[in-house]
Amino acid sequence: MSKTIESILARTSEPRLTTPAPGPDVLEEVFACAARAPDHALLRPWRYLVIEGEGLTALGEVFARIADADDPLMPTVEKLQQMPRRAPMIIVGITCHQSHPKVPAIEESISTGCGMAYMLLALQARGFAGMWRTGPVAYHEAVREGLGLAPNERIAGFLYVGTPATHKPALERPDPASFVSRWPS
Numbered sequence: 001m002s003k004t005i006e007s008i009l010a011r012t013s014e015p016r017l018t019t020p021a022p023g024p025d026v027l028e029e030v031f032a033c034a035a036r037a038p039d040h041a042l043l044r045p046w047r048y049l050v051i052e053g054e055g056l057t058a059l060g061e062v063f064a065r066i067a068d069a070d071d072p073l074m075p076t077v078e079k080l081q082q083m084p085r086r087a088p089m090i091i092v093g094i095t096c097h098q099s100h101p102k103v104p105a106i107e108e109s110i111s112t113g114c115g116m117a118y119m120l121l122a123l124q125a126r127g128f129a130g131m132w133r134t135g136p137v138a139y140h141e142a143v144r145e146g147l148g149l150a151p152n153e154r155i156a157g158f159l160y161v162g163t164p165a166t167h168k169p170a171l172e173r174p175d176p177a178s179f180v181s182r183w184p185s
């Protein structure tokens with residue numbers, strides 16, 4: 001089996017992450033992989049923020065701004081504040097929408113998602129791990145503002161990144177026969 005296929009078939013998210021986070025050399029490789037995302041019209045419609053250390057505390061304060069006691073689905077202030085502490089590093093994936101006449105906005109989001117998936121693979125190849133998370137913090141205006149996003153930018157997700165503290169139980173993966181068919185049949 002090819003090394004690439006082996007590494008894709010071994011990919012798994014890890015929710016329990018600890019130090020160390022990847023250093024500059026690994027991050028450079030990881031972002032070089034992100035830059036290989038398929039990209040209609042070569043718009044480069046993505047950018048990334050790397051947050052660690054005290055930045056995670058500051059991010060928790062930004063998350064806490066969206067607390068809403070009237071919304072039963074919204075996490076509490078304390079939970080929002082603590083969320084970024086689930087990993088020693090967070091990489092925020094941001095889609096920079098560019099209103100290209102031939103490239104619908106969804107294609108820019110998909111391109112960001114491809115880059116983020118490559119990043120997860122690259123992290124794992126270097127002995128680290130990650131987990132892509134969104135939830136209400138990814139879609140709230142207050143978080144976009146707190147992170148300094150421009151009006152045309154949207155959060156594609158937060159990659160929680162670090163070294164696996166424990167490995168989660170293996171997930172059963174769907175059999176391709178259950179989601180692939182020929183057309184016309």
Ligand SMILES: Cc1cc2nc3c(=O)[nH]c(=O)nc-3n(C[C@H](O)[C@H](O)[C@H](O)COP(=O)(O)O)c2cc1C
Pocket residue numbers: 011012013014131132133134135156157171
């Ligand atoms: C766009 C996106 C958003 C996600 N948001 C969350 C999330 O907020 N919380 C969560 O537990 N998993 C979230 N996930 C799923 C996990 O990242 C992970 O893929 C899932 O637990 C399955 O594990 P696996 O990656 O090992 O297959 C999200 C995945 C994607 C693609």
